[in-house]
Amino acid sequence: MTNTKYGGQAVIEGVMFQSPRKMVTAIRRNDDSIDYFEMDRPQKDWVQKLKKIPILRGNVAIIESSIYGMKHMDFASERYERHPSDDMNIEAEKHEANKSKIVLSTVLIGILSFLLGKTLFTLIPVFIAEVFSGVVTSHAGQVALESFFKLILLLLYIYAISMTPMIKRLFQYHGAEHKVINTFEDNEPLTVENVQHHSRLHYRCGSSFILFTVLIGFIVYMFVPVDPFYVRILNRLALIPVVIGLSFEFLQFTNKVRHVPVLKWFGIPGLLLQLLTTKQPDHKQVEVAIASFNRLLRSVE
Template sequence: MKYSGIGGQAVIEGIMMKNKDQYATAVRRPDGEIEVKKDTYVSMTEKVPFFALPFIRGVFSFADSMILGMRTLSFSASFFEDDEDSEPGRLELWLDKVFGEQVEKVLMAFVMVFSVVMAIGIFMVLPLLIANLFRRVIHSETVMAFLEGAIRIAIFVAYIKLISRMEDIRRTFMYHGAEHKCINCIEHGMTLTVAHVRESSKQHKRCGTSFLIIVMLISILFFMVVRVDNVWLRILSRIVLVPVIAGVSYEFLRLAGRSDNALVNFLSRPGMWMQNLTTSEPDDSMIEVAIEAVEAVFDWKAYLRENFPDTVIPEEKEEVLA
């Protein structure tokens, strides 16, 4: 495997792929055609040098992914909105009056803040409160840290299992698999064709699912060390340490995505296993969408020539035969 620098995410009936400052969102429209939108996004770590420092860049890279994710989800959702005319509600009218043209950005910011607050509440604070019920019978802080971590992971797995019952989410997980398979196809030196993508793995070490699992595992180590007696201080510590844990987790994920070291691969396994919950095998039409997204922002042929010179690219093979 050789690092390509491309990454992406699944959207509604489509894929977003990003390469440096360029990103493209490919969506399978209701009429069966593929719509591709290409744009640029300069990350916060590029705009502010301080944000690019190790252990700090992880928090801002996560924020970048949320902002870009909201943009691309909004684009993909626009193809599947109800076409029926309906009168705007009072809330919509009030928002338009107060924020005007900025209403979409305001709503996007609200959704992101709300999502972060809910995630911290459900996956950081709630496990602590549940684990705290066992303090009367468990007196070891180390055991309590492991118990809290186990509860955190169990809640995450239950959440994924619950939402995967929805048809739209199941299809999104299939597109998620297509995204991984495309990147794996290229990074393992194969030409980007439907057949080769289908053969590739749907698991990738740089996946966001892996990042979340790494956060949960590293949090166990942190909370084994950070010990306070007051439950309110424990809750505060879980909230305050989120950026620190995220920063450490990002550095490991960044290393894992660029390394084939046996130890790194071993430590990456929990995240890879968890990806079985968030990725599914795509059909060929989904793979076609993913390929369109990749080709809009990444010259995979030039990448293969540089990193896998023995790989025969179709048109080059035709030239040789001629």
């Protein structure tokens, strides 16, 4: 096994895997065949330089993930329910809609969706905690209350969406993605049987990152004022990049020390959250994940 770090994400009826220079998605079509979408990862010099700067690189990585992830999700969503014989019509429809506009709108949607979601996730708990400001008056108490409501909001949101059939299947493919990565990192052949024997949890998962933003935010907010209220709102918004950056660094740290007996416990909270964001995949879903990863490995050889 090389030292290359492979990552990925679940898409509708499939899995996307990525290396530093390549991204591959495999999906299950409605005729039971497996279809692929491949793209090179842009290697812009200024972006690569930003990726070397601690804290800042986390923000770059998240924005990149949002942009490129949307492209792969679009591929999956427009094809998984349609027969492969209809692919010519899909391309014709995209051409008529102006492909450049579609790409631009996908990029904008990816960025705006992330920013909007992060802003709401940050501010809603602030307003809820403020309701109790007459009861919980201390700075530490308000920050703790805010973080508590943020955690509850996160757990309730994930649990609620996991009840829908489509998200449940998405979480199954998320589990398949982790199983494949774990099998590969254990230097075992990528067979369905081997993959199914591995854990559906992984230390580098984005789900862990989301939880870490709550925990890291709790620590960061202890050092900034909560009064007056408008200052609290402003510093929460201003500190979003800082919390994201620190959470990304902590995620990388937990992955590096996951085999160290004592330090591996730092990553346990994130793994526990993955019990909600991943589900046990069936064999056919694992087949898709394996196909996607093998295609990626062949493309980078």
